[in-house]
Amino acid sequence: MKIRIRHPQDFFSGLLFIAFGLITIIVAQDYKFGTAVRMGPGYFPMVLGWIMVALGALTSLRSLWLDGPPIPKMALRPILMVTLGVLAFGALIDPLGLVVATLALFVISALGGDEFKIKEILLLFVLLTAVSVGLFVYGLGLTFKVWPL
Amino acid sequence: MMEIFSNLGLGFGVALSPMNVLYCFIGVALGTLIGVLPGIGPIATIAMLLPITFNLPPIAALIMLAGIYYGAQYGGSTSAILVNLPGESSSVVTCLDGYQMARQGRAGPALGIAALGSFFAGTVSTLLIALFAPPLAEIAFKFGPAEYFSLMVLGLVAAVVLAQGSLLKSICMVILGLLWGLVGTDVSSGTQRFTFGYSELSDGIGFVGIAMGLFGFSEIISNLEMGQNREVFTSKVGRLLPSLDDFKASWKPVLRGTGLGSFLGILPGGGALLSSFTSYMVEKKLAKDPSRFGKGAIEGVAGPESANNAGAQTSFIPLLTLGIPSNPVMALMIGAMTIQGIAPGPQVMTERPQLFWGMIASMWVGNLLLVVMNLPMIGLWIKLLTVPYRMLFPSILLFCCIGVYSLSSLPFDVYMTAAFGVIGYIFIKLGCEPAPLILGFILGPVMEENLRRAMLLSRGDPSTFFTRPISLGLLIASAIMLLLMAAPVLRKKRQEAFQE
């Protein structure tokens, strides 16, 4: 009999769960397990890790005879650009301040959309920078670095 | 009984003075604003306003700060409904059906029922505080570590109901949430667990980052990939207020939510958090057609929103009657009180009746102001959804980034949120629902802590969970819930067997 994955979503979810469970178990080796009375920091993670692995395996195995839809197609550009944009914001906010970080976030993440209009984005940038500086820095008094200087 | 009326009369006399109404308004307006903004919460705002309150009369200061707190609960549901961003942990549930309603052009009714349900819940729970605050405070004493553990078990069972898909997978998601909740310093041993050497992780993964990533960012990414034929929100705006049918569907959930929220809000250890989840679970179980939930059922907004607001009000009970904060916001309120030279605690009620009853009355005034202020705002919010998505989404991202960064000023937290966005996107593709995970993440640490504490206190005797009546009751309730959940699956299996 040929083994066939009938429910790819569940199959890969199961693998993901198993992976998280295994990481937990491996890392938790370093923590004291303790006893049921004096549970160490490793007790709960270890038990949960094994439960995770077991349930993950069950999910994957079940997908061999349970039918399910295929995994929807993934588009790379939106996820890449949105993530990069947010990462850029995080990387720039401390050294260069809010204005530069916002510009980077807008330009990069807008590239993830299907229409990229630079003028529109720059206008939005000016508008929202003014709003957020006014709102957060002056209004709510958050201690943000605003300009690179 | 007469005494209550004279007390409330005294309270309203204080709360309705023009100056106090003004401070109440400032408080709830500011609260709504920061509640709508993702990430920025009442804690940071109240902390920043604390020095300003030094120079205010004590009652005005407390009325304003309390207004910020419950105003933020109101605002939090707005961004949950409009853009799938839970501002507060209790708004996670509102995302499930509220955002779906918004996508179907029913943002108006969703916002409306949230506001009206919250107002009703706020009224009832304010009355409850006025009538029964001291005896209600005793409930907190009945909940020791064993009871909290059992309550968390019940909460986790409830978490499974949040999902619409396969039972096994939602259990897996709860467990995964529990695993993520382990990250950080272990309370009992001080050991840094799963921090991989990053001191930024020593207090655990931030809730805001997870919620924003899994709900907000992943939603943005999958909206973007639909490309040209994307229609995130139906172009027809629909009505602004709930219809008669909406009210018919909602009044019972509102009542039940109010009851649940009022009760759970009293418990200092995360009780208020549980209330919206529990309410959702109850509504889904009671509904004639549970499959509508998660697809824009108005009951799934009405119940949890009422529960959440009732819980926010009754969480003042431990503060007012015991002087003990049940959450960080309450800790700030204590700070504000002590700065004003008021020792918080049971004596406030007798020694400063004007302050005590004035504050309680102001909560009702504040709730009224919130409804009056928010109902006309609905039209404005809906207008916001007509902004082209290509301009809407960078703006949402910016407010999220600022919100996350403002919490701790750590770029690391921004990176984490981005990472959770990717994970959330993968979850969408794999058909894994994040709501049970979030609940596991919130409840897990509380559960572990109390399990270990209970075992230490009983010196290792696990029967402590079964011999204490409240704990036993909660565990029996969990078992019944599990059976109810398994029953439809088993029945289906049997029917399949018959057919073959």
Added chain:
Amino acid sequence: MTRFVRVLSILLGAGGVFALSGPLFAQAYPAKPVRLVVPYAAGGFSDVLARALAQKMTEGLGQQVVVENRPGASTIIGADAVAKSPPDGYTLFFSTGTALNINQHLFSKLPYNPEKDFVPVGKVAVLPYVLLAHPAVPANSFKDLIAYAKANPGKLNFATPGNGTAPHLAIKILEQAAGVSFESIHYKGNAPATVDLLAGQVHLLFDGLVVPEPHIKSGKLKALAVASLKRFPSQPNIPAIAESYPGFDASTWYCVMAPAGTSKEIVSRINAEIQKYLNDPGNKERMLAQGAILEGGTPEQLAAYLKSETERWGTVIKKAGIKLD
């Protein structure tokens, strides 16, 4: 392209409106807002105290003193942020003993050096702990308690706000001094611990005076002793543990530190501002109501105090065998 230039000019115009002050050289200190980093979450006592101090300093310095909460990792995150800041007087550290003389004994490695990365500016306040007991504990005085604990080793449950926290270490020095042993039950902060103490789930707790005071008055809690060297001014009936065990001292104290390399002039300027806050009788009274005693001193006094505290906690922690991480 012209449109683009126009957008840019609008941008720069907006920049002019929002820009803070220009170059900061050759101006008298302080020429811009000063950050006071608090390594604890907003809302705790340390935060309240820091904000009160910052407000007074703002008046004196003529520049905004902004409190910045950098909580986490038992003050390590906040301390590290200050240690890596430029020593220009615009970043100050509102610290407790945890960051300066306890962490180095608990953690095998710290990202900052508690002795070399900071210079002392001035002490601000002391918050002595009170030893609280649930009424059901069969001991009505500190001496009774020790006798009871000796007769029933390990029977009493002592709540703490977390492993390795200052109150937990206070329990350890009490155990070492009196030769008794308690079961330490760890909570996440003192609030949940207090609820369980009031409910009688646990027997004992070390806490500041402010939250338990009304419950002591109403008889729901017993205050058996204070953990400072002397009795508390507003509660002369509660004995000090030091009366039974000379030298016993466990409290949280607060001071201001600056990054190492900060000039002497700036340090003494800030110290003078702190003294202004401390000398205000209204502040003294207000803090006393919260269970804290304002207590100042010169940077040199603080340096000497830090040195002796570091040694003392090193011995206690080694003896108790507590290790985190």
